[in-house]
Amino acid sequence: MYKEFFGLRANPFNVNPDPRYLFLTRHTEEALACLTYGIQSRKGFVLLTGEVGTGKTTLINKLLEWLRVQQVATAFVFNSRLNVPQFLDYMMADFGIVCDSSAKSQILLRLYNWLLDRYRAGETAVLIVDEAQNLSDEVLEEIRMLTNLETFTEKLLQIVLVGQPELEHKLRQPQLRQLKQRLTLRAKTHPLTGDETRAYVQQRLRIAGSNGQEIFDAGAIEALFRYSGGIPRVINLLCEHCLVSAFVDQQKVIGATVVESVARDFDLSTNPTSAPLTTPGPAGANGKAEQFDLADALRSLATLAERLRESEGDKDLPTERKL
Numbered sequence: 445m446y447k448e449f450f451g452l453r454a455n456p457f458n459v460n461p462d463p464r465y466l467f468l469t470r471h472t473e474e475a476l477a478c479l480t481y482g483i484q485s486r487k488g489f490v491l492l493t494g495e496v497g498t499g500k501t502t503l504i505n506k507l508l509e510w511l512r513v514q515q516v517a518t519a520f521v522f523n524s525r526l527n528v529p530q531f532l533d534y535m536m537a538d539f540g541i542v543c544d545s546s547a548k549s550q551i552l553l554r555l556y557n558w559l560l561d562r563y564r565a566g567e568t569a570v571l572i573v574d575e576a577q578n579l580s581d582e583v584l585e586e587i588r589m590l591t592n593l594e595t596f597t598e599k600l601l602q603i604v605l606v607g608q609p610e611l612e613h614k615l616r617q618p619q620l621r622q623l624k625q626r627l628t629l630r631a632k633t634h635p636l637t638g639d640e641t642r643a644y645v646q647q648r649l650r651i652a653g654s655n656g657q658e659i660f661d662a663g664a665i666e667a668l669f670r671y672s673g674g675i676p677r678v679i680n681l682l683c684e685h686c687l688v689s690a691f692v693d694q695q696k697v698i699g700a701t702v703v704e705s706v707a708r709d710f711d712l713s714t715n716p717t718s719a720p721l722t723t724p725g726p727a728g729a730n731g732k733a734e735q736f737d738l739a740d741a742l743r744s745l746a747t748l749a750e751r752l753r754e755s756e757g758d759k760d761l762p763t764e765r766k767l
């Protein structure tokens with residue numbers, strides 16, 4: 445196993461949104477603060493957007509952890525293909541509210557009474573909806589109706605809507621204007637800068653048990669940033685494959701050539717306009733380079749995902765499971 449070879453206890457670059465690995469950048473901290481503030485001050489409705497792979501679900505899992513500690517009731521809907529009755533059923537079940545009737549009016553009444561009880565006890569309830577860019581207009585309209593559950597002074601249900609930037613565009617459509625008008629707070633996730641990429645990789649290695657010995661050298665980190673555009677999910681996929689490849693070659697330190705070769709396997713290309721390591725990356729101030737970088741990184745991500753799916757049945761590709 446490569447873990448032993450590199451002195452690690454766990455696999456550092458899993459692509460699941462594990463909040464134990466949360467790396468806090470200024471943007472992530474701001475987003476988390478915005479979400480917790482919105483909920484604590486019962487703002488009613490908060491939006492979290494960001495490009496795919498930039499850490500929205502990871503951040504939400506962190507928020508859910510925090511809410512559980514505060515003993516706040518939560519429902520987390522992550523299947524955006526639900527129709528309205530399924531959506532309501534799922535939400536009620538996740539809140540743990542039993543409702544004998546399947547009539548919408550009865551479900552909403554039961555929810556309202558439950559929320560009022562909680563409100564009287566000084567508690568709130570939070571509904572989080574992930575991948576909301578894929579929700580149908582009907583479900584989004586239903587969510588808007590849920591924001592009507594209020595007393596004279598306070599919102600009874602706090603709603604966090606999470607999605608890719610298309611969600612912002614969607615909310616601009618005339619039929620969803622009313623929903624947009626209810627939005628009181630907006631939070632965003634961003635790709636990492638070059639410096640953050642270095643710290644991100646080091647932090648994940650440390651949490652996975654590394655004793656601080658160098659595994660990715662400076663050139664490797666720079667290459668990781670160039671090929672990933674600072675998108676954590678792409679960084680993870682590249683790092684994971686670099687570790688496997690270096691293990692196969694019994695190489696303790698990974699240099700730029702390993703990253704380049706893995707990136708080539710995945711058909712990733714660097715962007716000639718991408719910023720050097722020490723300046724802000726795709727989230728930086730240079731608008732044009734920023735857009736270009738991001739488009740490139742997203743194309744890379746799509747290719748990676750495709751390759752990964754293909755590789756599931758590919759015996760030649762070394763994966764940790766097979767080692």
Ligand SMILES: Nc1ncnc2c1ncn2[C@@H]1O[C@H](COP(=O)(O)OP(=O)(O)O)[C@@H](O)[C@H]1O
Pocket residue numbers: 457458459460461462465466467468469472494495496497498499500501502503633676677680
């Ligand atoms: N701030 C972060 N700290 C730690 N890991 C992160 C962070 N952002 C993203 N990741 C990692 O990148 C991958 C994709 O993150 P995810 O939360 O699923 O992104 P999104 O929901 O925006 O598509 C996951 O493996 C996650 O662990």
Ligand SMILES: [Mg+2]
Pocket residue numbers: 500501502574575
């Ligand atoms: Mg997600």
